[in-house]
Amino acid sequence: MGKLYLGVDIGGTAVKIGLVTGEGNVVHAAAYRVDFDGYQTPVIDTALFRSRQFLEACEVEPARIEGIGISAAGQIDKNGMVVGTCGSIAGWKDTDVAGAFRSFYRKPVAAANDVDCAILGERWNGAAVGAYKNVVMITIGTGIGGSAIIDGRLLEGADGACGEIGHFSIKKDGLLCSCGNRGCYEMYASMRALVRRVGEADPEFKQRFTDGMAIFKAVAEGNEQIQAVVNLWIDDVCVGLVGFVHTFGPELLLIGGGVSSQKELFMDPLEKRLRSRIMPAFNRGLDILPAKLGNAAGLVGAVSLLAANLPESAEGELSAAG
Numbered sequence: 001m002g003k004l005y006l007g008v009d010i011g012g013t014a015v016k017i018g019l020v021t022g023e024g025n026v027v028h029a030a031a032y033r034v035d036f037d038g039y040q041t042p043v044i045d046t047a048l049f050r051s052r053q054f055l056e057a058c059e060v061e062p063a064r065i066e067g068i069g070i071s072a073a074g075q076i077d078k079n080g081m082v083v084g085t086c087g088s089i090a091g092w093k094d095t096d097v098a099g100a101f102r103s104f105y106r107k108p109v110a111a112a113n114d115v116d117c118a119i120l121g122e123r124w125n126g127a128a129v130g131a132y133k134n135v136v137m138i139t140i141g142t143g144i145g146g147s148a149i150i151d152g153r154l155l156e157g158a159d160g161a162c163g164e165i166g167h168f169s170i171k172k173d174g175l176l177c178s179c180g181n182r183g184c185y186e187m188y189a190s191m192r193a194l195v196r197r198v199g200e201a202d203p204e205f206k207q208r209f210t211d212g213m214a215i216f217k218a219v220a221e222g223n224e225q226i227q228a229v230v231n232l233w234i235d236d237v238c239v240g241l242v243g244f245v246h247t248f249g250p251e252l253l254l255i256g257g258g259v260s261s262q263k264e265l266f267m268d269p270l271e272k273r274l275r276s277r278i279m280p281a282f283n284r285g286l287d288i289l290p291a292k293l294g295n296a297a298g299l300v301g302a303v304s305l306l307a308a309n310l311p312e313s314a315e316g317e318l319s320a321a322g
């Protein structure tokens with residue numbers, strides 16, 4: 001049997017745990033709640049406890065694991081410490097995520113922010129495999145997360161604090177965001193924003209359409225009123241993406257989040273609008289694709305930080321691709 005790694009993806013509601021091979025394939029995975037008692041049990045304790053339980057259930061001895069890759073919510077510094085969280089997970093800030101796992105398992109540990117791990121996972125064994133040197137990924141969920149690989153390297157910023165792309169303003173007098181700014185991109189273009197906007201269109205919709213699945217089902221069934229709201233929402237999603245493409249000049253724009261599986265109702269109209277607004281020089285050679293790994297992207301990407309046999313971002317091929 002080949003190498004096995006433990007991948008752990010710690011979020012505000014759940015911890016996802018997977019056994020990942022040295023090639024980046026997930027062989028077992030499970031998810032557990034972390035908010036079951038309102039965070040009275042520290043999230044890190046729950047994650048550690050569940051990881052042991054998970055390995056037992058898989059009948060894998062901890063000694064069999066090469067190392068642990070951790071993808072975690074919040075700002076994670078280079079030592080695997082939580083240095084900022086936007087206040088969303090009680091008690092999470094100042095947690096030594098990497099240290100906790102390292103001292104328990106006595107194995108190599110790598111930890112990074114979840115959106116950064118997602119793009120690394122997609123590059124290792126997902127939609128960004130191949131000759132892409134510049135990749136921008138946005139994940140449309142409750143909020144909007146984003147990360148970028150530029151010239152083959154993950155864009156990190158000081159202390160790993162980079163890529164809060166949900167919080168640049170697209171409307172200077174717009175809605176007040178939890179970050180303190182007004183008109184943030186994610187206030188208009190996230191899934192939560194779409195649900196809010198559908199609810200604002202008709203009081204009756206507020207009860208009926210509480211998630212993206214229900215909204216896209218209604219569009220598929222020909223609900224024109226909801227279609228109109230979705231169209232405006234896609235316009236706002238587009239506004240941000242045009243900015244990212246013009247800023248970073250990627251060869252690949254990756255769209256993550258459940259909505260990216262909606263080809264005809266979302267990806268196709270989004271791409272059409274995007275292409276019509278992007279400057280020709282940026283359009284040439286730009287691929288626009290849905291992310292491939294779904295929920296597993298974070299834990300696969302975290303393991304990629306450790307896996308020694310990771311290909312060197314295929315840089316040789318990259319120059320030939322342009």
Ligand SMILES: [Zn+2]
Nearest residue numbers: 167177179184
């Ligand atoms: Zn904001």
